[in-house]
Amino acid sequence: MATIYEVAAKAGVSPATVSRVFNGLPVSAEKIDLVRAASDELRYSPNKTAQRLRNQTSEVVGLLIPDIENPFFTALARGVEDVLQAAGYSLVLCNTDEDPSKETHYLDIANSENMAGVILAPVAEDGDIRRLTDRGRPVVAVDRNTGLNIDAVMVDNRAAGIAAATSLWDAGYRRIACIAGPVEIESTEERTLGWRQVVTKHGGDATGYLQHANYRVDGGRTAMEALLALETPPDAVVTTNNLMGVGAIQVLSEAGIIPPEIGVAVIGDLPFTTLSPRAITQVHLPARHLGTTAANMLLERIAGDKQPARTVVLRADVTLGLAPVAAS
Amino acid sequence: MATIYEVAAKAGVSPATVSRVFNGLPVSAEKIDLVRAASDELRYSPNKTAQRLRNQTSEVVGLLIPDIENPFFTALARGVEDVLQAAGYSLVLCNTDEDPSKETHYLDIANSENMAGVILAPVAEDGDIRRLTDRGRPVVAVDRNTGLNIDAVMVDNRAAGIAAATSLWDAGYRRIACIAGPVEIESTEERTLGWRQVVTKHGGDATGYLQHANYRVDGGRTAMEALLALETPPDAVVTTNNLMGVGAIQVLSEAGIIPPEIGVAVIGDLPFTTLSPRAITQVHLPARHLGTTAANMLLERIAGDKQPARTVVLRADVTLGLAPVAAS
DNA sequence: CAGCTTGACGAAACCGATTTCTTGCGATCT
DNA sequence: AGATCGCAAGAAATCGGTTTCGTCAAGCTG
Numbered sequence: 001m002a003t004i005y006e007v008a009a010k011a012g013v014s015p016a017t018v019s020r021v022f023n024g025l026p027v028s029a030e031k032i033d034l035v036r037a038a039s040d041e042l043r044y045s046p047n048k049t050a051q052r053l054r055n056q057t058s059e060v061v062g063l064l065i066p067d068i069e070n071p072f073f074t075a076l077a078r079g080v081e082d083v084l085q086a087a088g089y090s091l092v093l094c095n096t097d098e099d100p101s102k103e104t105h106y107l108d109i110a111n112s113e114n115m116a117g118v119i120l121a122p123v124a125e126d127g128d129i130r131r132l133t134d135r136g137r138p139v140v141a142v143d144r145n146t147g148l149n150i151d152a153v154m155v156d157n158r159a160a161g162i163a164a165a166t167s168l169w170d171a172g173y174r175r176i177a178c179i180a181g182p183v184e185i186e187s188t189e190e191r192t193l194g195w196r197q198v199v200t201k202h203g204g205d206a207t208g209y210l211q212h213a214n215y216r217v218d219g220g221r222t223a224m225e226a227l228l229a230l231e232t233p234p235d236a237v238v239t240t241n242n243l244m245g246v247g248a249i250q251v252l253s254e255a256g257i258i259p260p261e262i263g264v265a266v267i268g269d270l271p272f273t274t275l276s277p278r279a280i281t282q283v284h285l286p287a288r289h290l291g292t293t294a295a296n297m298l299l300e301r302i303a304g305d306k307q308p309a310r311t312v313v314l315r316a317d318v319t320l321g322l323a324p325v326a327a328s
Numbered sequence: 329m330a331t332i333y334e335v336a337a338k339a340g341v342s343p344a345t346v347s348r349v350f351n352g353l354p355v356s357a358e359k360i361d362l363v364r365a366a367s368d369e370l371r372y373s374p375n376k377t378a379q380r381l382r383n384q385t386s387e388v389v390g391l392l393i394p395d396i397e398n399p400f401f402t403a404l405a406r407g408v409e410d411v412l413q414a415a416g417y418s419l420v421l422c423n424t425d426e427d428p429s430k431e432t433h434y435l436d437i438a439n440s441e442n443m444a445g446v447i448l449a450p451v452a453e454d455g456d457i458r459r460l461t462d463r464g465r466p467v468v469a470v471d472r473n474t475g476l477n478i479d480a481v482m483v484d485n486r487a488a489g490i491a492a493a494t495s496l497w498d499a500g501y502r503r504i505a506c507i508a509g510p511v512e513i514e515s516t517e518e519r520t521l522g523w524r525q526v527v528t529k530h531g532g533d534a535t536g537y538l539q540h541a542n543y544r545v546d547g548g549r550t551a552m553e554a555l556l557a558l559e560t561p562p563d564a565v566v567t568t569n570n571l572m573g574v575g576a577i578q579v580l581s582e583a584g585i586i587p588p589e590i591g592v593a594v595i596g597d598l599p600f601t602t603l604s605p606r607a608i609t610q611v612h613l614p615a616r617h618l619g620t621t622a623a624n625m626l627l628e629r630i631a632g633d634k635q636p637a638r639t640v641v642l643r644a645d646v647t648l649g650l651a652p653v654a655a656s
Numbered sequence: 657c658a659g660c661t662t663g664a665c666g667a668a669a670c671c672g673a674t675t676t677c678t679t680g681c682g683a684t685c686t
Numbered sequence: 687a688g689a690t691c692g693c694a695a696g697a698a699a700t701c702g703g704t705t706t707c708g709t710c711a712a713g714c715t716g
Contacts, residue, residue: 046673661715
């Protein structure tokens, strides 16, 4: 890799002039040509690390997501990437694996790597986000809230929970269970509250029908198995994310129970949808849109926008299960 | 962020000594304590950018994959990540979107960011990989080959194609079609050759039953629709990747054709498997293992291993569709 | 005890860019 | 014509680490 000094030597100018040429600062046409010729010949491109050290910033944005194998988060990542790429930024994707220590680790990296900003779906309550914001680095929370006063893009989780449970109630199901994620995650709690609200409003009984599980397929499986083993099993179930929904449906289909024999409503998009039984309600979460919105907000902040922190709430969008059948 | 100079001043030593403490070079116990105390108090952590500029390397590895929304690649990414994380490296994930220009862009970044190495599933033939290897940066190809003489971790794609087609032939299907990916991608071509080899060996006719499509769900849909529209539609189909398999199955199920009425063999794992019909053959690709193997090879190279380039070939592993039924 | 080795540690160079400061030259003003 | 202004462009400082080099004192040898 050629350096700016080699280019300067070959062009017969000072490094400062080369730098000015590359940054569009005023230089005589004659020297511009010399520099252009020399740098082309040497295939020079500025060393980003040196630029970053000098400028104290870089055109790199970090995205921290809790599960890279969850299509919800990869769709979100796509949204982020599309916006950033168009704006000339690079995205580095970090998988926190729902592990607060990994989250801290990657936030440290974002910090010492002088990333321009960070978008994260937080695992820990406040994490070490402060380290970044204290240095003036913008951080946008996405999908999950933080305790801090920073920009956030969320889904109306309560409404999503309500929609899921309501669709089942309206279809005639009366013993509606809920498979929820880890209690620490606020989004799943809100969805659970939505479910509970619907059930109790109608005088139903929620106790005993709430299962907490990890947010992955195996969590959904375990929880569904537990529900089926109850004395009076539920006649319907809401899962608060997509992967647990997959797990639940797997268990049901293995047990030979096919919706609408049991009601199923999933908050989130079932991956690769039409592979699944039709009679399932999906509360579609705007994953990609979440990503594009967050990325745009981050870019505004990077550009110097100083307005107070905003929280944007996107609404989910329900697809009713086809042919729901009344159950007692 | 505190700098090494501030720590040095507070501890009453020189910056060099602080650096030595942090790098485990010999320093008297007394000064070590002073430095430790000072750096704890200032919450000092070394600036990675400065380290990188000075050391001309970083503990960051780039992983370039063509489609972040394909579970095959995210599983591969998990494998890479697990190994790297354990070795103290950070992973940055870049989505090339099957676009050679994006690939070039990210390779440039890897270069000017002084990444320790790169693992990539190449899109372009040789890309600009040379820029990295010329500087002594190790590059490992994964899943797809390059024209270059570098380490590679591949799947035995020919065998996978043969296994997929054979399972259908053995189940009694005789008009076996193939939905293949873009011709430029070597892995899909090899799989296609495997399919063709089986069909022609048995005196079958492959012409007219080969569809090329993009490597995503919609490609699989389009190709399957085209096959169904033929005068004599096939009675079975092989898809050379997972997502096209999903697309094909979607079209079939929408048309009311459920395997084993038609034979289906997918090379790759159907995501979230048990949501799909049972009578489908899957040729399981060792995605995660591909990732761990590639990461380990890369780490060896980073550590200075100079042996000639190796190519590791992993075998796929077949799950026959349940209850295949003979068709004419 | 002189002479030599050894080891801790500070001063300064270095990585490769950007930016401030300074210089020098030609054009404009009075 | 002499003073002033403007502008291109070089010298040098800077970002924050690491590493070489040199110094100096303590320990060892003969």
